Amino acid sequence: MTYTEAPHLSPRRPIRELPDELISQIAAGEVIERPASVVRELVDNALDAGASQVTVRLLSGGVRLISVEDDGSGIVRDDLPIAFKRHATSKITSLHELESVATMGFRGEALAAINSIADCALLSRIPTEPNAWLLEGLTGELKVAARAGGTTVEVKELFFSTPARRKFLKTDATELAHCVDAVRRHALARPDVGFAIWAEGKLVEQWRIAPLPQRLRDVLGEDFIAQAVEVNHTVGTVRVTGYAGVPDAARSRADHQFAYVNGRYVRDKVLTHAARVAYADVLHGHRQPVFALYLHMDPTRVDVNVHPTKIEVRFRDSREIHQAVLHAVENALAAPRSAAGGVLVDLPAHGVGDVAEPAAIMGAPSFEQKTESRHIVWEQSAINLGGNRVSDVSLLWSPTVAGNDTNDGLAIQRAHTIPASAPEGSVWPLGRAVAQLHGVYILAENAQGLVVVDMHAAHERIVYERLKNQLEAARVISQHLLIPATFAATAQEVATAEACTEALLELGLEVSAFSPKTLAVRAVPSTLVNGNAVELARSVLAELAQHDASRVLEQARNELLATMACHGAVRANRQLTLEEMNALLRQMEVTERSDQCNHGRPTWRQLKMNELDALFLRGR
Ligand SMILES: Nc1ncnc2c1ncn2[C@@H]1O[C@H](COP(=O)(O)OP(=O)(O)OP(=O)(O)O)[C@@H](O)[C@H]1O
Numbered sequence: 270m271t272y273t274e275a276p277h278l279s280p281r282r283p284i285r286e287l288p289d290e291l292i293s294q295i296a297a298g299e300v301i302e303r304p305a306s307v308v309r310e311l312v313d314n315a316l317d318a319g320a321s322q323v324t325v326r327l328l329s330g331g332v333r334l335i336s337v338e339d340d341g342s343g344i345v346r347d348d349l350p351i352a353f354k355r356h357a358t359s360k361i362t363s364l365h366e367l368e369s370v371a372t373m374g375f376r377g378e379a380l381a382a383i384n385s386i387a388d389c390a391l392l393s394r395i396p397t398e399p400n401a402w403l404l405e406g407l408t409g410e411l412k413v414a415a416r417a418g419g420t421t422v423e424v425k426e427l428f429f430s431t432p433a434r435r436k437f438l439k440t441d442a443t444e445l446a447h448c449v450d451a452v453r454r455h456a457l458a459r460p461d462v463g464f465a466i467w468a469e470g471k472l473v474e475q476w477r478i479a480p481l482p483q484r485l486r487d488v489l490g491e492d493f494i495a496q497a498v499e500v501n502h503t504v505g506t507v508r509v510t511g512y513a514g515v516p517d518a519a520r521s522r523a524d525h526q527f528a529y530v531n532g533r534y535v536r537d538k539v540l541t542h543a544a545r546v547a548y549a550d551v552l553h554g555h556r557q558p559v560f561a562l563y564l565h566m567d568p569t570r571v572d573v574n575v576h577p578t579k580i581e582v583r584f585r586d587s588r589e590i591h592q593a594v595l596h597a598v599e600n601a602l603a604a605p606r607s608a609a610g611g612v613l614v615d616l617p618a619h620g621v622g623d624v625a626e627p628a629a630i631m632g633a634p635s636f637e638q639k640t641e642s643r644h645i646v647w648e649q650s651a652i653n654l655g656g657n658r659v660s661d662v663s664l665l666w667s668p669t670v671a672g673n674d675t676n677d678g679l680a681i682q683r684a685h686t687i688p689a690s691a692p693e694g695s696v697w698p699l700g701r702a703v704a705q706l707h708g709v710y711i712l713a714e715n716a717q718g719l720v721v722v723d724m725h726a727a728h729e730r731i732v733y734e735r736l737k738n739q740l741e742a743a744r745v746i747s748q749h750l751l752i753p754a755t756f757a758a759t760a761q762e763v764a765t766a767e768a769c770t771e772a773l774l775e776l777g778l779e780v781s782a783f784s785p786k787t788l789a790v791r792a793v794p795s796t797l798v799n800g801n802a803v804e805l806a807r808s809v810l811a812e813l814a815q816h817d818a819s820r821v822l823e824q825a826r827n828e829l830l831a832t833m834a835c836h837g838a839v840r841a842n843r844q845l846t847l848e849e850m851n852a853l854l855r856q857m858e859v860t861e862r863s864d865q866c867n868h869g870r871p872t873w874r875q876l877k878m879n880e881l882d883a884l885f886l887r888g889r
């Protein structure tokens with residue numbers, strides 16, 4: 270039969286209930302897409318059983334065999350056959366319990382689904398029982414077996430009964446990669462559990478129990494943690510922890526973005542959007558930030574039962590979550606990393622030929638220690654500035670925003686200058702200026718070696734941040750438009766405008782219905798009075814409908830400020846004195862986001878002594 274000869278469905282066909290077997294197979298399609306889905310479900314179960322070690326064995330990318338072994342609580346003999354039944358679970362007993370479910374599983378579907386499309390066996394022993402029991406899924410045969418406390422689920426010949434679905438699988442290597450990814454996601458959430466993955470009899474991954482930073486290092490590589498800042502932020506009842514990669518660590522693909530809600534890996538638009546917005550001011554173009562973020566929240570405020578594979582969730586108040594993640598990441602990224610003594614920002618490997626990663630990193634202190642030492646360095650430098658207090662230093666560079674080109678916006682106040690030969694130079698994170706290169710770069714010496722600063726880029730950020738702060742300090746002043754700007758609005762826009770009048774007013778926007786299908790913008794923030802009021806209102810309404818809109822205005826305003834900052838910043842080819850250069854370095858150390866210019870490019874690089882030594886083959 271070709272596709273043109275569709276079977277003629279006679280209206281006389283009777284309605285019949287599907288056989289149980291077929292119901293299970295159809296339902297399985299929702300949960301089990303490929304071997305990795307099985308791996309995910311089985312590891313979920315092992316973790317729910319309180320396992321401290323989970324071992325996954327795979328043959329042919331999981332198609333021929335998936336075996337997941339744990340040392341968890343086990344299943345009692347009489348429950349074994351029930352575990353394979355649909356809608357049979359030990360994890361919830363009521364709708365009320367579902368609302369506050371803390372386990373990965375709750376539907377009692379996974380094992381039934383897997384058993385309907387593969388040859389399964391369940392081997393389990395309650396640690397206090399004298400022996401284990403083995404249940405064959407195909408025959409239902411139950412017999413005594415030997416095993417330490419815990420459970421092994423064996424899944425052979427996946428999709429053997431549904432060959433059509435098997436055809437959709439990719440190569441074994443690809444399926445294996447997906448299986449490893451599935452375990453990786455669990456491993457990032459549970460550093461307190463050890464994981465091992467064997468493929469074709471060979472150990473391919475092993476992650477031992479370790480503190481989170483070490484687990485991240487083991488799973489995502491040294492670079493991830495070496496180029497990340499710690500996130501730890503609480504807004505109301507929502508706590509966000511984890512690590513966010515510095516802008517330099519961004520990748521071309523979004524493959525290192527991990528978000529967890531109460532320990533569950535999720536792909537959620539609100540979370541990814543919030544993270545992206547948090548990077549908006551330091552990461553430009555299409556680079557993808559890297560992060561591992563963990564949300565801890567009241568389980569009743571998130572619905573985990575909205576997607577067959579539980580990869581999506583629904584938040585009761587998505588705006589609250591958006592705000593929490595946004596602020597958490599933004600705060601973590603704001604602190605200038607120069608204050609960390611350059612530990613966290615390394616020159617990219619290609620920048621210095623084939624210089625290997627400094628071996629010192631292997632024995633580097635743990636991440637917590639690093640962050641701690643950052644504070645120590647920071648305090649030292651603040652103290653050592655002595656009479657030139659940080660706030661005084663900020664006066665050294667007071668740009669004239671209007672873009673007075675003859676002056677470059679540079680105003681040096683001699684009274685507050687720092688002696689170029691300050692003996693404390695080595696404790697300043699960005700060091701002591703020693704020279705200017707071709708009117709573009711400042712060269713400075715710090716404790717780690719050589720610092721190279723792009724002076725225009727750095728100053729541009731300093732001016733920009735100052736403008737933002739000045740503007741933030743002032744309340745949003747809204748200005749009425751002489752003639753309201755009207756536009757044909759969608760039903761969604763009209764509804765949002767009506768529901769969010771207050772929020773709009775807070776943002777300096779007055780938008781009201783002109784007719785059932787027309788909205789009128791009557792007032793806009795005075796700083797944006799010359800912009801396109803309709804476009805502004807539209808983007809704010811779109812954001813408000815989803816999450817939180819304060820950022821649209823901020824972004825529009827920031828774009829304006831960035832242009833102003835560019836004019837206000839010191840130009841290339843401007844000769845600076847050592848005092849001016851030092852003043853710029855001190856300013857960078859205290860300015861938020863000063864590691865990136867307004868266009869997301871780095872403003873400074875550290876060349877460590879061992880990297881310089883390597884360039885000259887010293888000590889080899
Ligand atoms: N590794 C295991 N250790 C102990 N008990 C297990 C294990 N795997 C499954 N079980 C038991 O079998 C039951 C059924 O597992 P199954 O995965 O089908 O459903 P679930 O985890 O309850 O819900 P979900 O379908 O959402 O995963 C579980 O509720 C649990 O009691």
Ligand SMILES: [Mg+2]
Pocket residue numbers: 310313314373374375379380
């Ligand atoms: Mg389960």
